[in-house]
Amino acid sequence: MDYYSKQISKLIEELSRLPGIGAKSAQRLAFHILNMPPEQVDELAGALTDARHNIKYCQECFTLTDTDICPICKNKARDHKTIMVVETPRDLTAYEKTGKYEGVYHVLHGAISPMLGIGPNEIRLKELMSRLTKEDIEEVIIATNSSLEGETTAMYISKLIKPTGIKVSRIASGVPVGGDLEYIDEVTLLRALEGRTEL
Numbered sequence: 001m002d003y004y005s006k007q008i009s010k011l012i013e014e015l016s017r018l019p020g021i022g023a024k025s026a027q028r029l030a031f032h033i034l035n036m037p038p039e040q041v042d043e044l045a046g047a048l049t050d051a052r053h054n055i056k057y058c059q060e061c062f063t064l065t066d067t068d069i070c071p072i073c074k075n076k077a078r079d080h081k082t083i084m085v086v087e088t089p090r091d092l093t094a095y096e097k098t099g100k101y102e103g104v105y106h107v108l109h110g111a112i113s114p115m116l117g118i119g120p121n122e123i124r125l126k127e128l129m130s131r132l133t134k135e136d137i138e139e140v141i142i143a144t145n146s147s148l149e150g151e152t153t154a155m156y157i158s159k160l161i162k163p164t165g166i167k168v169s170r171i172a173s174g175v176p177v178g179g180d181l182e183y184i185d186e187v188t189l190l191r192a193l194e195g196r197t198e199l
Contacts, residue, residue, distance in 0.1 A: 008034070060131070062107045062124050063089045072096075072104060079103040081138040085128065085157060087111050087145060095143065103141070106131065111149035112156055118149075120156060128157070132164060139167040146173045146191070 004012070008030060016026035033041060057063070058070035065071070072078060072092075082103030086092050092105050108123040131137070142157055144150035154170055161168045174192025 061092075061105045062109065062127060063092050063105060077102075081136060082141065083128075083131065083137055083139075084141040084143050086143050087150065087153075091143065091145075103139075108144070108153070111144055111147070111153040113149040113152070123153070125157070125160070129160060132161065132166060137166050139169060141169050141171065143171045146188075 011030045011033070012023070012026045015021055015029045016023055018026075021029070033044070036044075054066045055064050056066070056068075058065045058073055059068050060073040061070060063070050063072070067074075079102050083106050084095065084101060084103055085106045085108060086095070087108050087110060089107055092107060095101050095105075106124070106128045108125065108128070110118055110123040112118060112120055112123065128140075132140070140157070140161055142154045144153045144157075158168050158170075172191065172195025174188060174195055
């Protein structure tokens, strides 16, 4: 039995397709949108449509941007000899928020996962290797996740790059700030130990 008119039901259904949005959240969002002033709804709809039609991949690092080259790759003040390899544009954003990394990035848009049928050709590895031959790169920092897929991808990239003579490093992973040691798994504790720095 339908509780709402066809258009309201359709709006709720479309909103519930978004990741992390369940039926109740979709319902809340739908009614919020319906109560917004018409011009705000038009701005929201326009922003969605514009983003979908105008956002593309940066021609250098493959993050999402609305220009051919993203602002990070365009920035001459960045260290273009150091490339940090990340899985997603969200990972890039997380590092940018630290304000401490001054190199450039390469976004893979995924990780190698034989279980899911994702091989090296399904992520942006060819493009990374192409950059390494065209540009004067001194170091590649592999910043994939500490998951099985992330580790597999990191090892694969490392084996590809090492013969070129370019320095390859992996981000340290370990104990999160505020974490209790007794609740942390052995692999994470071992990583924390191996990635220790002098005080």
